Amino acid sequence: MKQNKLKDFDVSKIRADFPILKREVNGKPLVYLDNGATTQKPQSVIDAITHYYSDMNSNVHRGVHYLSQISTDAFEVTRRNIQSFINARHEHEIIITTGTTHSINIIATCFGKANIGLGDEIIISAMEHHSNIVPWQMICEEKGAILKVIPMNEQGELDIEAYKGLFSEKTKIASFTYVSNSLGTINPIKDMIAIAHEHHVPVFLDAAQAIQHIKIDVQDLDVDFLAFSGHKMYGPTGIGVLYGKEDALNAIPPYQGGGDMIKEVTFEKTTYNELPFKFEAGTPNIEAGICLNAAIEYINAIGIDEIASYEEELLSYAQEQLETVPGIRFIGTAAHKSSVISFLIDGTHPYDVGVILDKLGIAVRTGHHCAQPVMDKFGIPGTIRASFALYNTKQEVDTLVAGLKRAANMLV
Template identity: 70%
Template sequence: MERTAVLEQFDVMRVRKDFPILTRTVNGKPLVYLDNGATTQKPQQVIDAIVNYYTQMNSNVHRGVHHLSQLATDAFEVTRHKLQPFIHAAHEHEIILTKGTTESINLVANCYGKAFVHAGDEIIISAMEHHSNIVPWQIMCEERGALLKVVPINDAGELDMDAYRSMLSDRTRLVAMTYVSNALGTINPVNEIIALAHAAGAPVLLDAAQAVQHLTIDVQALDVDFLAFSGHKMYGPTGVGVLYGKEKWLNAMPPYQSGGEMIKEVTFAKTTYNELPFKFEAGTPNIEAGICLAHAIDYLMDIGLDNIARYEHELLDYATQRLLRIPGLRIIGTAKEKSSVVSFLLEGAHPYDVGVILDKLGIAVRTGHHCTQPLMDRYGIPGTVRASIALYNTREDIDALVAGVERAASMLI
């Protein structure tokens, strides 16, 4: 689609008015926020919902007969109701509310591992995984006597699918892959990943922390077994995340934590576990965040994920073209299919130093290994400067970034 057509459907200046933090200054400069891969800013609609919870219905959920508890419970369950069509799950009870992507992955590693993984079995991940999709599997494999296999990538940051095919076997118990790389922006061929795993008899978990805010996801069309993501990366509050799991797997797995809510009946002799989804939701949840995630979903759905994806892709192309004109700049991650992330190095300059200079200019980026240290080791680099684009970013933001990098180059090289 031509850029003019995209902008007709997506009014970024109107969108920016929904985000009050974008009007502030940093170091006397207008804020240019390009650290969206770490966390996104919150629209006024979400902020208002947070205030409304604490001023109108603050109470515990699922446990009270009084009016405020019922209001809070109803509002909390609205989020689960909205998540079902958002990811196209077959059932609401397949949606577990967690603290975030990290807890969602740990839940599966712990519970699926106990139920299905034995000595000599194999788990497959990729070389581009976030630490949250590496360490839980390492721990589980150590505990169960299983082997962790890692699918390599090429220099562009794309999976070696031939290597992946060769790794699958009748010992493969689960494949855990990122949908979109947080460090490279690579969009992985998830349909093929899932189909090949299923042909080998293995379920698949997708880390969608960097995907749900950029792409439309249909878990039934994908036929994915588990999907994990976080609220704070999709314009919602921190402290709430989602684990989608197929009913058959969730029913077959033991609970992750024990305590209130996850039980049906308790005696000193025996405890009977609750039904889905509450079996995996022990204790008082982050009620405010759980309720307000629904408002972030509404915000995304009102704008339209397809409109967002087209707009962000246009900005990604613009940013890539402009940055590559800077002498000595190298982009790390040049996959054919990319989300709105540009990671780069400036020859002769440490990423941290570039990030500090950009911050002085009011430009927020992320520097370092981005919790993907093995991936940085693959490229033989200490880290990168990462600019991650969101729906409220503009060409002017990209222009400011480019000018800032040029200034950093003049100071550091």
């Protein structure tokens, strides 16, 4: 069945949905392989943005007039569809934020304020994005807590046995990524969550690099908190999601004060609103919130399992073809990976290779990818990262390989 569905995956039809893929860069057809940083947007998302500002623009949750009502309804439809997309138990467990970074900071700050004290411990992993390191460091500095790090092997896989040994009676929360943005490693998340729960420790999951590639079911995972960003899943920038179990969200204080997050305000005392509004102070990014729904609908129309199957085949092809590039060295060779290949070419600097590829119309990411400790682990300043999406093709992989061979000939 999986093979038949994959046969029906029409990448040329999908590419036609993305206007930017028709453009040229430096006189060459665009080959966009920087999807780990942000994905391109289908016409349906672009049209939804235009429709919002042309026909609906109004503030939400505040007015009885017609435009406010239809904007509010559309905004809340997105919340319900996110609930369905990740199979949350309750609609009010979906908090609208500005992105994954914002979501992590909410939990680090609010959970830290309520639960973390002097000498307490927080577990993260060695492959985290800076956004899932720095907020926890900040709360550790504020509270006098200790940050513990799950080590990583030379293949870019977490040491699960070492992870088991990090827990103590002082451990208050564990926070780690589902898929590494710098290596593409898919972590054994369900097992890691279960291990934490054996110690009565809640888990925060950074799903920014997983949400567009892998089916996520928060109830099946039994994760306590989870976050992702709209712009990584073909939606607008400036919008994100924080999921939390109802009891876990109710147990922590709000992140910001302002409009919408209150029930009653006097100069003597303020009473906070119920979920989800308790964590949604002020006017949200209404346009992006409404239009994220168009991105979810686009993914659903194709099917996340079909997307995963196609990308798995593409990643395997890219790995095989890149091995033909002289002097290539892969960084991160985990057995289970998703849509990211990081590498170096002997005798070259990643930036120089990236500049040459750009001249050929090929967009990749170079540097440490906001994961500097990962680079330190491998003793390198950074990598060249090719990250794939549902609209990339084997022909684009061939173009990348030819460009890398050209760059190697020029630089070595």
